[in-house]
Amino acid sequence: MLEPSVDDLQTKISSKYTLATIAAKRAREIQETDRVLVDHPKSNKYVGQALEEVMAEKVFVKEDSK
Template sequence: MLYPSIDALLERIDSKYSLVSVAAKRARMMQQNKDERLPKYVSHKFVGKALEEIYSGDLTYRVVRKADAPAGNQ
């Protein structure tokens, strides 16, 4: 059984695509920087740890629109 479940994760993030993107980016950051936000994880792999952070509410994301983006990112 997958922990946390996909249904529980989709209550935190609105789409599967966004969920995969956020989890993958966070997993890369954890692997490179050895940065863990939770005191204890169920998973031993970085992607699983990222999903646990999303489920706990410690990891979120926001959509940046072109009008909101800094001048160098357009």
């Protein structure tokens, strides 16, 4: 997968571990529902589509308020 690049994705979510976890969870949701939050995704694969959603800021990490 070339797009979006990991460097670009880390501007949205700084932790690679968190990014991988969110992408995997969202990819399962896309597979089950067939609903993608971005218009005309470039990727045909669920993980790629999930990462495109992260890049488009449709999927993000909710920070804990302490």
